[in-house]
Amino acid sequence: MKAVKLIVLITSMGLTLSGCVTNRTKSVAEERISLDYSPAYSVVVAPSSSVKVSKARAYQDGEEFVVSGQVKRMHRVKLPGHVDLAVCAPDGTPLAQETISIQGLHSNRKGVLYLPFRHRLAMVPPAGARIRLQYHAPASAKPELSCEKS
Structure with missing residues (x-):
C-alpha cells in the first residue's frame, strides 16, 4: 500500500x-519580438511605451500590400492610441504614411492583452523597402514616424 x-x-x-x-x-x-524579415521587405519596430508592437509581418497579396501583426498592451490605457505605419524606399524616400486603429485597445480588462491588427495598402512598394511601425499614444509629443535611418 x-x-x-x-x-x-x-x-x-x-x-x-x-x-x-x-x-x-x-x-x-x-x-x-517576432518580426518577419523576408528578403523583399524588412519590418522595423520603433520603441514605445506601455503598448508595443510585438509581432509584425509585411507581404504582397495580389495587387495589395498587407501589414499585419499584434500589439501587446501591458496594462489599461486611459486614451487608446494607434499604430503609425511608414513605408520607406531603400534610399529612405517616404512612399506612404498611414494610421492603423487597434480594435479593443480601450478595454477595461486588466493585465497583459494581445490585440491583432491588419492594414491593406493599395500600392506595392519596391523590393528592399522598409516598413516602420510604432505605437503612438494620443497625448504623446512624439513626432510623426519618419523614414530616417535608425
Whole structure:
C-alpha cells in the first residue's frame, strides 16, 4: 500500500512540475519580438511605451500590400492610441504614411492583452523597402514616424 501512495505522490509532483516548466517556457517565448524579415521587405519596430508592437509581418497579396501583426498592451490605457505605419524606399524616400486603429485597445480588462491588427495598402512598394511601425499614444509629443535611418 505504501508503494502505491509513493507512486501516486511522485506522479502528481511530476505532472505539477512539468506544468510549471511548460508555462514558464511559453511566457519567455512571448516576450520576444517576432518580426518577419523576408528578403523583399524588412519590418522595423520603433520603441514605445506601455503598448508595443510585438509581432509584425509585411507581404504582397495580389495587387495589395498587407501589414499585419499584434500589439501587446501591458496594462489599461486611459486614451487608446494607434499604430503609425511608414513605408520607406531603400534610399529612405517616404512612399506612404498611414494610421492603423487597434480594435479593443480601450478595454477595461486588466493585465497583459494581445490585440491583432491588419492594414491593406493599395500600392506595392519596391523590393528592399522598409516598413516602420510604432505605437503612438494620443497625448504623446512624439513626432510623426519618419523614414530616417535608425
